[in-house]
Amino acid sequence: MRYMLVFLLLVSLSFASAQPAYQPPTLAVISEKIKDLPPHPRILLLKDREQDIRQRFQQPNVLSNLHQAILAESENIIGLPPVERIQIGRRLLDKSRECLRRVFQLSYAYRVTGDRRFLARAEKELLAVSGFSDWNPTHFLDVAEMTMAVAIGYDWLYPHLSVGSRQKIRTAILEKGINPSYDKQYNSFLRSTNNWNQVCNAGMTFGALAIAEDEPELAARTIQRALETLPVSMAVYAPHGAYAEGYGYWDYGTSFNVLMISALETALGTDFSLSALPGFMKTGSFLQNMIGPIGLVHNWGDGGVKAHFNPAMFWFAQKTGEESLLWNQLPDLSGDQTPNVKNRLIPTAMIWGATLRGRDVPKPKALLWFGQGLSPVALMRTSWDDPNAFFVGFKAGAAQVNHGHMDAGSFVLDALGERWAMDFGMQNYHSLESKGVQLWGRAQNAQRWQIFRYNNFVHNTLTVNNELHRVEGNPRIDAQSGDPKFLSVVSDLSDVFKGQVEKAKRGIAIRDGKSVVVRDEVKTTDRPALIRWTLLTPATVKIIDGKTVELSQNSKKMYLKFDSDTAIKIRTWSTDPVHDYDAPNPGTIRVGFEADVPAGQERVFNAIFSATPGPEGTTSPLASWPSDGIQKN
Template identity: 60%
Template sequence: MKKIFACLFLLAAVSGFAQQSAPHAQQATNAIQSIRKAHPRLLLLKGEEQILVNQIKKHAEWGNVHAQILGECDKLLGLPPVERIKIGRRLLDKSRECLRRVFMLSYAYRTTKEDKYLKRAEKELLAVAAFEDWNPTHFLDVAEMTMAVAIGYDWLFDQLSAESRKIIKDAILKKGIEPSLDSKYNYFVTAEHNWNQVCNAGISFGALAIAEDEPALANQIIKRAVESVPRAMIKSYKPDGAYPEGFSYWGYGTSFNVLLISAMQKALGTDFGLSQSPGFLKTAGFLENLIGPTGMAHNWGDSGLREGLNPTLFWFAEKNKKPSLLWSQKKLLAGTSDEFLRNRIIPALLVWGVKTDLDAIKPPTKKVWVGQGPSPVAMMRTSWTDQNAIFVGFKAGSPAVNHAHMDVGSFVLDAQGERWAMDFGMQDYNSLEAKGVDLWNAAQNSQRWQVFRLNNFAHSTLIFNSQLQNAKGYAQIDTWSDQGDQLAAISDLSQVYENQVKSVKRGISIIQEKFVLVRDEIATLEKPVTMRWNLLTAANARIIDEKTVELSQNGKKMFLIFDTNAKINIQTWSTEPPHDYDTPNPNTQFIGFETTIPANSEASFNAYFSTSTDAPATKPLADWPGKLK
């Protein structure tokens, strides 16, 4: 009873926030009054599987995905169910594998009616239902396991034995939903990041799956989700859809957010206005533009690098009636890789995307995308169809954002089918936690900023007097240009270097579709400063003279040309990390320069990337074309 009163008190607080901050969210007092009585009710209603199967036949690409899912399910038939084996403090990899297996096996049964898939899914469900718990101390583990078991329970409901249904339902209730009401575990309710999205989605799936047996509890859980998830949605997508946690966490938080909305729409006939949250429907444009012509993402923060088939983009394309959002996905669908089978929600690709006419997918037309929010970014390119096109991703923001690095002002650069300026991305969390690293404290003096990959020494940005960036500093994209002869973005980075220099502005531009220019304008305080201009690259670097570097990789060449009145010392630095807990960084190096800027002075530095040693004249940032953002 105490738990219930505590939860009701928390719900009241969250409700107050939702009313103030989520004007598009509707009230959900009687949240499940319109719930569908029959199973399945989650994502794909009873009878809709036949429509899906008929649609699959219209494009060979859909048929290939469908066939590969069935093939993967055949491989699962002989494997034992997942076991409760934790890695460090997490059970998450087992929860995710269970979700992958159950979602695919349930899909395979519904689309083929072959009993072997039903029995194997039931075996998996009963195995995890027998776990002592789903590891509520790391609640993402519970959320994903609850979603897995809820999908299996709902999609296979009519075919499961009464005994199996009871065991599975009780597991959803006791190991999924009830721990979410315990204040020791439900921090996610007030979180403003992916934990909120994932945990609300997983527990809501459980509630919707067993709603006929636990109607009051199901109503409470859905009401809580509708009032809680706007905290994360508003923080994550307003105003332009730029997701503050970056590429990989977009795939996590946003996918589960869409799963939640889609499940509500199917089971209840409404999403209570959640999909209209500011910036949410724009966020697919963020992810689309984050991918360069090499197929690699602008992987700032705790992020991976490679794009894969993404079911969520198909939901957004349908919702926005904008097939061009799937331009890169269309190419992946036409490929031969089966890597998508590792995606634990891959059946949703067919649930959400199978009605898409792949022939209607054309390349986007806009070559610049800018988003603000907690992690502002600008992405620009010379072409959507040329794999040798120039692509630049420019990162502003703050190290204080969840999963952020000290990378404010950093950039990535693709050209000639190669990545010349890169980002390391994330290091595996357990490898750091196992060594006792205080990884989740973002304070200025936290051990987090001693991790090699996370501080500004390891990014393509600026360092003053060998100091860290200001963890609480923030920079936005101040102006930008989509003019054909000069695509550009400018950011004032001064807050991030507070008390180190008076002001710092960085502009990045693609000029005449041939040159990339990085321009920095610095004003110092009452003491001189030593500045390091840093570039992280996998290319070989050869210093030609006092202003020119030749970069080469895979038979391609790129010149890095520095233009400044200051005296600079071009040099390279090793990427070998200093601590035993840091991961190695083979085949990479830093290249750049150091210079001393006198006290109470101003200096400017131009760095050109060009396929020749020529470089065009430039202007001060104040004279660049641009729109206020």
């Protein structure tokens, strides 16, 4: 485990090596800033700024539906009992998140309407969780989100809370939130390169800003500690903004990262240059491009497949001036669709969307986006506004990355309004942990790789001799082209097959906007190798002949045609669970081929996806594929 953390840290920091090292401010600088703190409310939405929100909704605009949905949900929350301290396994996290959702929306509703019912209900929630025995510091994410929830309520409602309530809530922030973060048995997040660092430091910073006038020294130390340690996790955004843990954890880690930056800006007048760290301001484009034309995402790693509303994108759009970043967000807010008020951070869209012009958000222009980093990824499409467009997401990188799978070389494919090449994504953690599965090990022999959904056998990639990928293999993106007639990406995957084959390169291209070609060039060592090519699909599979597979779903068809210079045997494989702890996978199947390649031989395998059954043209060697140039790091 120690080796793995050092490996990930060194790799992530190497991407930022061309930039000057981040210099956090001194404790003295932060202490001086705290002396000039504005009065409550000071976090995210300053005093009297709610007037801007009221004025914004005197006329309907793109955020009107969201505003009304928050008010309606706040009415619903009034009738709910406060959350209780009911732990599930090792986590209290769902209770922390529900508290954050309730307090944030109730506090927003009170500030924009002045209706004291919302104030009273928020105060009741705050006092209830302040009375918990603890906020479960053994799983510190629980503490972080609860601290943020209570800090927002304390700060936003401070002028209207009773003196007794203030005292109880402030004491809870101190004793159940910030103080445990200085206990070494709980604060490993300070050394983390993943979302734990972002979420926990954000929670502690919110708590510190909320009670800073009463605990100025502790607040300054806590903020300075966050500014020293947060850049370790932010290094993963370099150089292009690709987030190592995928779509779902981008929403988690990056959203809390943005919350911390925004809170520092409103309370202290500066983010101390955190947003200037390499790759961070580019990461909005990563998330935007991860969403395909039918609202499904490239869900590699421990991620879900459905796109959802991301309030943090309003912050990136505001800061960069690129309103096209909201292209995938606005459908959730317009028309007859009810916004998802279960999103606990949803009021931030109202704050960060203040300068949104209206419904005329421009369409993104680029059809291909790629990013290196710990989890290199390329995303390409034939259109931004055609639901039947081709969309391909390609993944390289190491399985050892936090929440990673053995998926180097894997891809997803949308076309004709359907997903044809899919990824299972995560399995519920508690369903595994409750059965004793050692989920979080990432060494080559870790039990994690025995989980059906997590190893290479079920991903859309190559497998050699029925062996696992090497967890330390770390392929990059080696070439890419944004030519609309040949959108493409190439990656040398040999690193994950070290000792299994001498060379394995994969290229994927959308050709003339009509078909997708996957080309693999494999060379064996001095031993023969059995090569397996796998496609995981929700479609019904029909093997037509020795080279063609018909995929069908919802009265639509896609043809998968194989072309190789060696004999292949097309096969299907079940997706039934292997172990009693594996989740079921109904309505899915694996299809592909196996091929025996003699020792010391090079072979080429082409797979073409097309909506028509006829023959396809030849595919040129990967070395001759176009390239727009590449930044290796």
